[in-house]
Amino acid sequence: MTTTDRPESGGRFTPSIRNPTTKLVFYTQTLRNLVGPECFLQKRVLFRETPTSKPQYALQAEVAKMASPNLPTAPSAYHTTLLTAQDCREHVHLIIGSNPLAASRVSQSLSVGAKPILIAPVESDMTPTAADSQQNEKRELHHNLANYISSGALTHLDRPFADEDLTTLGRSEVDNVVDAVFVTQHDQLLAERISALCKRKRIPVNVLDNPALCSFSLLSVHVDGPLQIGVTTNGRGCKLASRIRREVASALPKGLGAACARLGDVRRRIITEDAEARTAAESAIAAAVNEGVDDSIDQSATFNKLVTELDVQAEAAKTRRMRWLAQVCEYWPLKKLVEITDDDVESILQAYPGFSSDNSSASPQPVLPGAANEGGSSSSTTTTTTTTTSNGRFGRIFLAGSGPGHPDLLTRATYKAIQSADLILADKLVPSGVLDMIPRRTPVSIARKFPGNADRAQEELLEQALGGVRAGKTVLRLKQGDPFIYGRGGEEVAFFREHGLGDRVVVLPGITSSLSAPLFAGIPATQRDVSDQVLICTGTGKKGKPPVPPEYVGSRTVVFLMALHRIGGLVKELTTRLGEADGVAEVQEGEKQRALWPLDTPCAVIERATCPDQRVIRTTLRYVEQAIEQEGSRPPGLLVVGRACEALYTPKQEGQPWVVEDGQFKDLDFEDSLGLSLDATSGVAHTGAA
Numbered sequence: 001m002t003t004t005d006r007p008e009s010g011g012r013f014t015p016s017i018r019n020p021t022t023k024l025v026f027y028t029q030t031l032r033n034l035v036g037p038e039c040f041l042q043k044r045v046l047f048r049e050t051p052t053s054k055p056q057y058a059l060q061a062e063v064a065k066m067a068s069p070n071l072p073t074a075p076s077a078y079h080t081t082l083l084t085a086q087d088c089r090e091h092v093h094l095i096i097g098s099n100p101l102a103a104s105r106v107s108q109s110l111s112v113g114a115k116p117i118l119i120a121p122v123e124s125d126m127t128p129t130a131a132d133s134q135q136n137e138k139r140e141l142h143h144n145l146a147n148y149i150s151s152g153a154l155t156h157l158d159r160p161f162a163d164e165d166l167t168t169l170g171r172s173e174v175d176n177v178v179d180a181v182f183v184t185q186h187d188q189l190l191a192e193r194i195s196a197l198c199k200r201k202r203i204p205v206n207v208l209d210n211p212a213l214c215s216f217s218l219l220s221v222h223v224d225g226p227l228q229i230g231v232t233t234n235g236r237g238c239k240l241a242s243r244i245r246r247e248v249a250s251a252l253p254k255g256l257g258a259a260c261a262r263l264g265d266v267r268r269r270i271i272t273e274d275a276e277a278r279t280a281a282e283s284a285i286a287a288a289v290n291e292g293v294d295d296s297i298d299q300s301a302t303f304n305k306l307v308t309e310l311d312v313q314a315e316a317a318k319t320r321r322m323r324w325l326a327q328v329c330e331y332w333p334l335k336k337l338v339e340i341t342d343d344d345v346e347s348i349l350q351a352y353p354g355f356s357s358d359n360s361s362a363s364p365q366p367v368l369p370g371a372a373n374e375g376g377s378s379s380s381t382t383t384t385t386t387t388t389t390s391n392g393r394f395g396r397i398f399l400a401g402s403g404p405g406h407p408d409l410l411t412r413a414t415y416k417a418i419q420s421a422d423l424i425l426a427d428k429l430v431p432s433g434v435l436d437m438i439p440r441r442t443p444v445s446i447a448r449k450f451p452g453n454a455d456r457a458q459e460e461l462l463e464q465a466l467g468g469v470r471a472g473k474t475v476l477r478l479k480q481g482d483p484f485i486y487g488r489g490g491e492e493v494a495f496f497r498e499h500g501l502g503d504r505v506v507v508l509p510g511i512t513s514s515l516s517a518p519l520f521a522g523i524p525a526t527q528r529d530v531s532d533q534v535l536i537c538t539g540t541g542k543k544g545k546p547p548v549p550p551e552y553v554g555s556r557t558v559v560f561l562m563a564l565h566r567i568g569g570l571v572k573e574l575t576t577r578l579g580e581a582d583g584v585a586e587v588q589e590g591e592k593q594r595a596l597w598p599l600d601t602p603c604a605v606i607e608r609a610t611c612p613d614q615r616v617i618r619t620t621l622r623y624v625e626q627a628i629e630q631e632g633s634r635p636p637g638l639l640v641v642g643r644a645c646e647a648l649y650t651p652k653q654e655g656q657p658w659v660v661e662d663g664q665f666k667d668l669d670f671e672d673s674l675g676l677s678l679d680a681t682s683g684v685a686h687t688g689a690a
Helices: 020-035 039-047 056-067 100-111 129-135 143-151 189-200 240-251 257-275 282-289 309-313 315-331 335-338 342-351 412-420 454-470 489-498 513-520 564-575 588-595 624-631
Strands: 002-005 013-017 090-098 117-118 154-158 180-183 203-206 220-225 227-231 396-401 423-426 445-446 474-479 505-508 534-536 556-561 602-607 616-618 635-641 658-662 683-687
Touching: 039 658, 090 100, 100 117, 100 143, 117 143, 143 154, 180 189, 189 203, 220 240, 220 257, 227 240, 227 257, 257 315, 257 335, 257 342, 309 489, 396 454, 396 489, 412 474, 412 505, 423 454, 454 474, 454 489, 489 505, 513 556, 513 602, 513 635, 564 635, 602 624, 616 624, 624 658
Parallel strands: 090 117, 090 180, 117 154, 180 203, 396 474, 396 505, 423 445, 423 474, 534 556
Antiparallel strands: 002 013, 220 227, 556 635, 602 616, 602 635, 616 658, 658 683
């Protein structure tokens, strides 16, 4: 055997082997070393079933792909399955086999309320003849199965499987057809026979180590009370699903399942208490706040729909408690949700007492529960005292921006303020990664800025800040982005000046999401020959009135904040002439001369920028409303409009109304790579259909 090393692209070396047989052996051994013996067996079957006269080429490609995963490869089409959660109470599960896997399947069936039936001939005290063993395939019963049988939890049929078992052992309400079949023993002929029968009768069937014979598979599941998290690699993970499940579960705060149960009880209580006063017409309003329990549906496009003063006095007040609950579940960090106690829930429900005529417009007084201090008491009590400390000294107020979301994008000044503050008052949009940096000893309050309650929530935070400063404390008002870019920072500085505390205020800048979010989506706000100006706008004016829309300038990039909840109205305002009837805050005399935005103008919706679940929807003004309606909402988000959206991105397939990129932002790992990929093929992408 003669081998030589020759350099490939990227400085890598691959062996050049002249003998074809030796080459095949080499790549076979290399692949086995790369993926391990278990996964290699699956790969070997794949190659054996692939018709090719030169199998070493297939092996060579597989080795190269796994050894150099970052090199461009041909796109692969993976078949994925529909993940469902099935209520199996009282279902009949037929389990074929007597091995440890059969015992595991029995345990899983019992845990979900099903009735397992075991079919397995077992060995008797008498030694069976060779003919008997061959015919009945008698095996020793696993000890866990014996325990289930003796306790009465498991029905055991000591005989081989019969075809009529599928249609005679089930529930009477489904004509005695069994609900699912699990084949756990290694018997290819029997497995093929059972699988064919089940598929013909549309009975779900699962066969050990034979995906081709299965109509369903079980996931690797983490269970915590009502919370279940399942992982599957669709047969490709080589036992990776179990490890991924453990990694995901370990990242969750302890007690999250109990929090799910508690918030679910709150939801049912709200529905019960409000149902008696709700008419049929009002039930339609309730649907708009996403009261459903379907876990497969994201937040709707109307999740952050504005609630005006008239709404508060009328219809929207009738659903405000459900709105509050939906907002808490979406915005609060998981660690905060776990800390909610029954007393906190009761206090909150009293703050939102339903929608009777005598309290529908009342402003709730209690503050939402904050993090517990070292003594274990709630830290969110509203402080309105006007007294100062014994030495007459006031504290200080830091008004700081926390950046777009990722904690590594905090300024050092803001990080120092977080570590030294005596009281932290955070906006609801400050992500959990930043809140996790707060010392446990520091009391925290999260703003209750939910639709219909923003002004009152702002007043509560300012009252707390005043009380803290007058008590000599260092108070940190923590905002997302930059406090002076649509963060009410200027208003808060003016408020403290009016109360004689102007010299106690320190404003710390933050990286604004209006410029950093486009960057992490691969959109340069300015670029020569594309965009020479940037305009940052709000999509919602004061009191909910639409602001005056900007005119179209071909070389301009416009970033709209607080706009996705009314995307349809915004697109209309940008692309059509407006009048007084459109409700625009101020209709200018030059409206007839205003340049309208073409419907084919590129745009991008960027949600949860720099967070692990960042999502980008690339489309045009013509389809953006439809895209948001179909894809759902993942707040907070913003809209970028202009040619810059396609400066570094070109749609690969013409005619697709929009493309969704999910998971493109990985992390800011400076030891490895920056985690930012400007290649639109990275992450998970799919196209939308009009």
